[in-house]
Amino acid sequence: PEEERTRLLQGTGIPEAVAKDLANIHLEYSSIILPFMESHPNIFDPKLHTLDLYKQLVAFVMAYSFQEPLEEEDEDEKGPNPPMMVPVADILNHVANHNANLEYSPPSLQMGTTQPVSKGQEIFNTYGQMANWQLLHMYGFAEPYPGNTNDTADIQMVTVRKAALQRARSEAQQQLVSEQWDFLCQLEMVGEEGAFVLGWDEVLTEEELSMTLKVLCMSEEEFKEYKEQDGWEDDSEEEENCTLSNEALARLKTPCKKLLYDSVLLTLESYGSDLKAEQDLLNNKESYEKLSRREQQALHVRYGQKRILHQLLELV
Secondary structure, eight states: OHHHHHHHHTTSSHHHHHHHHHHHHHHHIIIIIHHHHHTOTTTOOTTTSOHHHHHHHHHHHHHHEEOOOOOHHHHTTSOOOOOEEOTTGGGSEEOSSOSEEEEEOSSOEEEEESSOOOTTOOOEEOOOSOOHHHHHHHHSOOOOTTSOTTOOEEEEHHHHHHHHHHHOOSHHHHHHHHHHHHHHHHTTSOOTTOEEEEOSSBBTTHHHHHHHHHHHTOOHHHHHHHHHTTTOOOOHHHHHHTOOBHHHHHTSOHHHHHHHHHHHHHHHHTSSSOHHHHHHHHHOHHHHHHSOHHHHHHHHHHHHHHHHHHHHHHHO
């Protein structure tokens, strides 16, 4: 239910992803499925084959299907490959530290172990490098902390703009931030719905975040000069600074650190609970076991994201 999604998953990005899914499912049902059923009344009955049934089918295919990965050169030209339902292959569970994976070849699809597996040990597949919020959104589970080494946390791009605007002390400075943001939009570094993605060891959207921090921390004169060069600088040092590992984050210039710090604080405010309360809940076996399965899975998602955000606060 929507109320439960909001209460348990506020700030994680999942309610927004689910809202998009539901909008797409409704649109598909009304514009494709329903007209198709109406043109085959001898097979389909809209009273029986309802929107609710279609939602269940979509969720089932999302959670159990496989998609053959595209070759890198095809990724930009084509959309993702269509989903395939593969009996037996879908019985294996996922963990980040998996011991088997699916191999695609023209004659067959093979599930192969990647390390020795002893008798009685569970065989785990990988569904891809997926953060806990993606696992919960797509498959209905999350890995307990600290198991998911692929976990990530997002800082919404507009949150960094909000932090920069809050820091501006005059109307002229606010105007400068707006111009800098528009310039970043033109360079396609930021967007109203985009997010900067933070992993455990590095920022995964490093180019976008590097450029955004740099531009939003420029003085009026620096920005004017930078704009005249169309955002290009013949500077090999810039290239090196682009990789935002944890070490590089700790070495950022002070204004960039401050802007990032404020952005993380604003992001943490978007959750309905704090890290300490969740840590206490996870450490108290009795309290944890009283939670419903949904509450437990949501807790793992929130806790992992907040740990990454708090790690970033410490780094900067």
